[in-house]
Amino acid sequence: MNKFVIAVYVENKFGVLTRVTSMFTRRGFNISALTVGETESPEYSRITISMEGDGYARNQMINQLRKLYNVKKVELLEPDKSINRELMLIKVKNNPDTRQEILSAASIFRSNIIDYSPDALCIETTGEPSKIDAFIEIMKPFEIIEMCRTGIVALERGSGSILKK
Numbered sequence: 374m375n376k377f378v379i380a381v382y383v384e385n386k387f388g389v390l391t392r393v394t395s396m397f398t399r400r401g402f403n404i405s406a407l408t409v410g411e412t413e414s415p416e417y418s419r420i421t422i423s424m425e426g427d428g429y430a431r432n433q434m435i436n437q438l439r440k441l442y443n444v445k446k447v448e449l450l451e452p453d454k455s456i457n458r459e460l461m462l463i464k465v466k467n468n469p470d471t472r473q474e475i476l477s478a479a480s481i482f483r484s485n486i487i488d489y490s491p492d493a494l495c496i497e498t499t500g501e502p503s504k505i506d507a508f509i510e511i512m513k514p515f516e517i518i519e520m521c522r523t524g525i526v527a528l529e530r531g532s533g534s535i536l537k538k
Contacts, residue, residue, distance in 0.1 A: 374425040376405065378457060378527050381420040381438055382446040382535050385411060389443045393420060396437055402430060406459075406524030417445065419535075423525045448535050450527045460497070460523040461505045462487070466516040467494045478511050493518055 383389045390409060397404055406423040424434070431449065438447045450457075465475060467490065479486060479496050482504065488495035498508050502525060509520070529535070 374427065375431075376423065376425050377431050378450040378452075378455065378525055379422045379424070379431075379435060379438065380446075380448045380450055380527060380529075380535050381422065381444060382412070383418050383420060384443040384445065385416055385418040386443060389418070390420065392441055392443070393422075393438065396441065397422075397424075397434070400433065400437065402426065402434060406522075408524040408526050410526075421524070421526050446535050448529070450529060455527050455529050457501055457525050457527045458499055459502050459505050459525050460499050461508070461520060462495060462497055463509070463512060463520040464488075464493050464495045464518040465512050466518060467492055471515050475512070475515055478508070482508050482511075484508065 381393065383393070394404070394407070402424060404422055404424050406421075408421045409418055411417075412419050422434075424430075426434075435447055435449060438444055467475070472494075475494060475496075476486070478484075479498075482498055482500075484496050484498040486494055487497045496512075498505060505522060509517070
């Protein structure tokens, strides 16, 4: 199975996200990650969907998305032609024995300590999903208390735009 990212430009209206996600449910496809946010124009939102599947599944989802009301544009974001980033907040146990190792790892991954208490550190990490996955693996021995990830946000490289195609 291949992972792929789809950008969907939609009207920023009530119920649009429900219609998009319901379409995946009806077709029996699982969404790995989903992010939604307002665009440069408040009338529109951008939905970034990450999922796994074969070429048939990918093409079917793109074609079905294009048919939905309120959907203005749908684009497959090719990995070599796009920039993918994710944000993660992770809280790990803080104690004097492991504190320096955690701080060193955070520094190597260009992460930021955003909350410090005697018994926990909250760390912000951004980057490609593989970087986030690697940071999680490094943090596991230090006892992860809690974490959350945003899912992928992605843009096409260069001056191109989803609207200019």
